[in-house]
Amino acid sequence: MQPENSQYAIETHNLSIFYGPFEAVKDVNLKIEKQKITAIIGPSGCGKSTLLRAFNRMNDFVPTSYVKGEIMLHGTNLYSKSIDPVEVRRRIGMVFQKPNPFPKSIYENIAWGARINGYKGNMDELVEQSLRGAALWDEVKDKLKQSAYALSGGQQQRLCIARAIAIQPEIILMDEPASALDPISTLRIEELMQELKKNYTIIIVTHNMQQAARVSDFTAMMMLYEETRSGTVIEYDKTEIIFTRPRDKRTEDYVTGRFG
Amino acid sequence: MTRFTYPEKNDLERFIQARYRKAWVWEIVFVCSLLIAIIALSALFLSVIDDAFGYVAYEYKKDPATISAKPLTELSKEELLTILQTNLSKGAYGKLDKEQPMTERSQADLLNLVVERILQVKTRETYTLYRSLFDKAGIESEVKEKFPEAQLEFRSWLSPSFLTTPQSSKAEFAGVRTAILGSLWIVSIAILLSLPVGVGAAVYLQEYANKTSFIARVIQTNINNLAGVPSIVYGMLGLAIFVRAFEPLTSGALFGITDANGRTVLSAGLTMGILVLPLMIINAQEAIKAVPDSIRQAAYGVGATRWQMVWHHVLPAALPGILTGSILAMSRAIGETAPLIIVGASTFITFDPNSPFTKFTALPIQIYQWTSRAQGEFHAIAAAGILVLAGMLLMLNATAIILRNRFQRRW
Numbered sequence: 001m002q003p004e005n006s007q008y009a010i011e012t013h014n015l016s017i018f019y020g021p022f023e024a025v026k027d028v029n030l031k032i033e034k035q036k037i038t039a040i041i042g043p044s045g046c047g048k049s050t051l052l053r054a055f056n057r058m059n060d061f062v063p064t065s066y067v068k069g070e071i072m073l074h075g076t077n078l079y080s081k082s083i084d085p086v087e088v089r090r091r092i093g094m095v096f097q098k099p100n101p102f103p104k105s106i107y108e109n110i111a112w113g114a115r116i117n118g119y120k121g122n123m124d125e126l127v128e129q130s131l132r133g134a135a136l137w138d139e140v141k142d143k144l145k146q147s148a149y150a151l152s153g154g155q156q157q158r159l160c161i162a163r164a165i166a167i168q169p170e171i172i173l174m175d176e177p178a179s180a181l182d183p184i185s186t187l188r189i190e191e192l193m194q195e196l197k198k199n200y201t202i203i204i205v206t207h208n209m210q211q212a213a214r215v216s217d218f219t220a221m222m223m224l225y226e227e228t229r230s231g232t233v234i235e236y237d238k239t240e241i242i243f244t245r246p247r248d249k250r251t252e253d254y255v256t257g258r259f260g
Numbered sequence: 261m262t263r264f265t266y267p268e269k270n271d272l273e274r275f276i277q278a279r280y281r282k283a284w285v286w287e288i289v290f291v292c293s294l295l296i297a298i299i300a301l302s303a304l305f306l307s308v309i310d311d312a313f314g315y316v317a318y319e320y321k322k323d324p325a326t327i328s329a330k331p332l333t334e335l336s337k338e339e340l341l342t343i344l345q346t347n348l349s350k351g352a353y354g355k356l357d358k359e360q361p362m363t364e365r366s367q368a369d370l371l372n373l374v375v376e377r378i379l380q381v382k383t384r385e386t387y388t389l390y391r392s393l394f395d396k397a398g399i400e401s402e403v404k405e406k407f408p409e410a411q412l413e414f415r416s417w418l419s420p421s422f423l424t425t426p427q428s429s430k431a432e433f434a435g436v437r438t439a440i441l442g443s444l445w446i447v448s449i450a451i452l453l454s455l456p457v458g459v460g461a462a463v464y465l466q467e468y469a470n471k472t473s474f475i476a477r478v479i480q481t482n483i484n485n486l487a488g489v490p491s492i493v494y495g496m497l498g499l500a501i502f503v504r505a506f507e508p509l510t511s512g513a514l515f516g517i518t519d520a521n522g523r524t525v526l527s528a529g530l531t532m533g534i535l536v537l538p539l540m541i542i543n544a545q546e547a548i549k550a551v552p553d554s555i556r557q558a559a560y561g562v563g564a565t566r567w568q569m570v571w572h573h574v575l576p577a578a579l580p581g582i583l584t585g586s587i588l589a590m591s592r593a594i595g596e597t598a599p600l601i602i603v604g605a606s607t608f609i610t611f612d613p614n615s616p617f618t619k620f621t622a623l624p625i626q627i628y629q630w631t632s633r634a635q636g637e638f639h640a641i642a643a644a645g646i647l648v649l650a651g652m653l654l655m656l657n658a659t660a661i662i663l664r665n666r667f668q669r670r671w
Contacts, residue, residue, distance in 0.1 A: 058560065063470070090563035100554035103577055112572065113562035160558070167562055 009034040009171055009201035010055065010092075015069035017047070017054050019062060024050045026230040027069075030220060032171075037193060037202045039212035039239070042222030043254065047231025048205045051222070052173050055203065056092040057085040073170075090117055093164035097176040099156035101148035101163070106131075106140050109148050109159055110166045117167050126166060133199075134162035135192050154185025161192065165200065172196065174204040178211070190215050209255055213243050221251045308650075311643035312417050314392040317403045317410040318432070321380040332371060340370040347378045376433050383432060384410050386636040418644035426610045427626070431637035436645055439626040440652075441612050442525065442605075443594055446622055449529020450536060450593045455586055458540030459575075465541075466548045467570050487538035495599030498531025503603055512617030523604030526616040531603050535596065536589040543589070547581025548574060580667030587660035591653050597624035623649050 008031045017025040025047040032038050040048045050059065057078065059065040070077040078088050102109050110127045119126065127144070131137040136158040140151070148159055157177060164172055174193075178186035193202055193215055206212050212219055220236040235248045246252045267275045324332055327343055335343070341362060345353060356362065356373070365373075375381060384407045387399055392414065403412050425435025461483075469476045502510050503522035510527040511520045551574050559569040605625045613620050623645060630642035 056561070058557070061557075061560070063472070086563055086565050089560060094561040096554065096557060096561070098554060100552075100558040102555060102558060102573060113564075116562070116564055116568050116572075163558075163562060 007033055009073075011072045013070045013072065015051075015054065015067065015071060017050050017059060018064075018066050018068070020064035023228065023230045025054070026225070026228075026232045028233050030233060030236055032201060032203060033218060034201050035197055035199070036217040037197050037204060037215055038218040038220065039216035040203065040205045040220045040222060040233075041207070041209060041212050041254075042231070043224070044207065045231075046222045046224045048207075048222055049175055050231070051233075052175055052203060052205045053094075055171070055173055056089050056094055058089075058094065060085055090167060091169050092171045092173060093167065093169035095157070095160050095164055095172065095174045095177050098180050099153055099160050101151075101156050101159050104148065105145045106148050106151070106159060107144040110163050113163055113167050119167075130162040130166040131159075133165050133196070134158045135188065135195070136162055152185075154181050154188060157181060157185070157189060158192065161189075161196075165196070169200065171201045171203065174202060176205055176207065179207070186211070209257075213239060213255075219243070221246070221248070221254065223250055223254075305650075308643045308646050310388045310390055311640055312647055313389045314415070314640070315387040315396075315399055315412055316383060316415045316637070316640075317385045317387075317407050317412050318381050318383045319407065319410045320375075321382055322378060324379060327374075327378065332374065335371075337367050337370060340367065340374055343374055343378065344370065352377070372433070376428075376430065381430070381432050383635070383637045386640050415640075417640045418647050422641070422644055423648065426612070427608060427621070428610070429608070431630075431633075431635065431641050434630075434641055436623060436626060436648055438609060438612060439621050439623040439645070440648070442620040443622045443624075443652075445525045445613050445616070445620065446529045446532055446600075447590050447593050449526065449616065450532035451586060451590060453530060453533030454537045454540045454589065458537055459544045459582060461541045462544030462548055463570060463575070466545055467566065467574065483538050483541050487542060490598075491535055491596050492598040492602065494531055494535040495602030497534065498527060498599060498603045502527040502530045510617070512615075515617070520617050520619070523606075523619060524617045525613050525620040528600055528603050528605065528620060528622070529616070531599055532593045532596065535599060536593050539589050539592065540586060543585030544578070544582050547578040547585065550581060551577045580664060583667075584660045584664045587656055587663070591656045594652060594656070595624060595649070597622075597628055600625055601628075623652075 011031045012028050015025065015028040015030075016023055028051060030038075040051060042048055053059045054067060055071060055078075059067070067079050071079060073088075073091070076083065102112065104112065107127055110130050111123050114123065114126055128137060128141075131140060136155060139155060140146075140159075143150075148156065151159060157180075161172075161177075178189045181189065190211065193204070196202060197217075204212075204216065216239045218237070219239045219242040220233045221242060222231050223234045224231050235242065235246060235251045237246075242251060243255050246255065266272075327347060328335060328339070344356075344362070348356075353362075362370075385403070391399060400412065403410055422435050423440065424437050425433065426438045427436075428434040465471075465476070465480065471477075506527075507522040508514050510522045510524050510530070512524070512526075513520075555573050555577065556569055559573050564572075600622050605621050606619045607621065607625060607629045609619055609621055611618075627642050627645040627649065630638045630645065633639075
């Protein structure tokens with residue numbers, strides 16, 4: 001259906017996400033480009049996080065949640081019966097809004113994910129490489145055995161990023177990764193994302209429009225239907241187009257700050 | 261916009277003062293409740309202490325002067341041995357020797373034997389601590405009048421030897437050693453049963469089961485109710501199942517032991533295990549619920565299966581809470597009396613329990629048995645036993661608090 005070497009990392013076809021009878025996200029068709037940063041923006045409650053969590057099947061943990069349509073990764077529908085969600089999450093990693101390192105040492109935070117996915121090589125090397133990739137190595141190289149909770153908020157978030165890249169996913173999902181951090185840490189995370197996109201595809205949800213404009217290559221604008229309260233993607237294009245000459249008036253109103 | 265009127269200036273000041281006064285009345289009420297609780301507990305505690313220490317008027321059936329010229333405490337081991345050999349019957353001496361060779365016993369031990377078997381102490385009267393401290397003269401004159409032959413001695417019934425001496429039919433020489441060991445055996449077996457089963461059930465109910473399903477809700481309700489069932493019901497359950505139905509197992513017949521019946525330490529331990537099981541499940545569930553969901557999400561995010569997430573993250577994080585709860589469950593198990601009576605605790609055994617298939621007694625049973633005797637000296641040692649039990653419970657709870665504080669810092 002979709003050739004291995006296409007330029008798209010992941011695609012959605014007519015994707016709708018339901019919580020019980022309520023259609024939270026309706027009819028989304030997106031083609032996410034490889035090794036680029038795609039931002040999903042929109043007002044509160046329009047389904048951005050729900051859409052993001054559908055990519056790595058985290059919505060499965062909500063008992064009444066189900067999906068119509070498809071998400072295609074390497075030509076396979078992630079929601080088909082034969083696909084194991086555990087394998088999906090190995091290929092599509094996630095960084096959460098509030099930093100959530102494990103209550104273990106810094107070393108163990110990274111090593112655990114690698115170990116349960118069958119890594120048998122040199123763990124020290126993997127930990128170091130992951131921490132370097134998250135721009136955290138210099139700050140923690142002398143205290144790898146200390147508790148992860150001793151780190152500051154920005155450092156914890158970078159540790160979570162290191163933990164995600166340690167298992168070498170193809171795609172990294174970020175759900176408002178800097179919203180709980182101070183401006184300096186936010187800036188560092190944004191710089192980090194520019195580095196990361198050389199090796200990984202990044203999809204980021206953010207309610208901070210300036211961040212989306214600074215950081216992303218592509219932007220998807222989501223909006224709620226008034227009557228049904230379902231969210232959908234009303235426009236998806238290169239970031240500079242969305243922010244300078246969007247086609248949809250609602251997009252223009254949102255990015256120029258007339259509402260938000 | 262309409263302006264609504266509130267009290268201002270002087271009215272305001274009076275109104276605020278009225279609120280403070282009302283609050284102060286409630287404060288007094290709370291302080292009074294606290295005081296009532298403190299007074300009640302202190303009264304209970306002091307009355308127990310009152311009985312456990314005090315003067316004792318006792319007589320020797322046989323005059324010490326008839327068996328030895330010197331005071332007994334100055335006799336050497338060999339002299340004590342000779343006295344014992346000459347004054348005890350051959351059979352009695354032989355029996356003592358079989359329990360523990362006479363030559364190996366300590367001098368204090370031999371002295372005790374002399375006093376217990378040959379002189380035969382008879383307690384005439386025990387006095388409370390309060391009277392002993394404040395009315396010594398009154399006691400002395402009373403003893404001179406009523407028991408001219410008797411000696412007066414200040415005895416603390418709770419003493420190190422009380423803890424290490426086994427049971428005896430004479431109050432002056434009885435100790436709680438057998439009872440303490442019995443209680444410890446029972447609690448160990450109870451924990452061995454209830455901890456794995458309880459934690460396992462809790463893990464399933466919290467992490468795997470569909471909490472909204474009808475069956476899950478029925479099970480949860482039943483567990484919550486079972487925690488409140490009177491303990492005597494568990495005793496009857498233990499009698500029917502462990503003592504009678506499982507007799508080959510609990511009496512040891514399966515393992516080749518033929519001289520016991522189902523009323524063994526094993527039955528009692530299993531019964532207590534079932535008794536604390538609902539508590540353990542509820543407590544473990546609370547500990548697991550307290551683990552933040554963000555940890556679970558993070559584990560799933562790196563591609564973990566549910567089992568890996570539970571075993572490597574949820575359980576280690578919930579462990580301090582589970583530990584604290586299990587220690588509190590142990591405290592409950594140690595104090596229960598009714599189920600043990602039904603399952604068949606013996607009220608008089610003198611040997612230490614050395615296997616799960618022996619007859620047993622427990623500390624609450626011992627106290628209960630002593631309080632139901634008429635003589636004052638039995639009440640005194642019952643009070644001492646209560647203090648021992650209270651001490652054990654205090655130690656357990658202190659351990660729980662220390663463990664909880666130590667582990668809580670990790671977060």
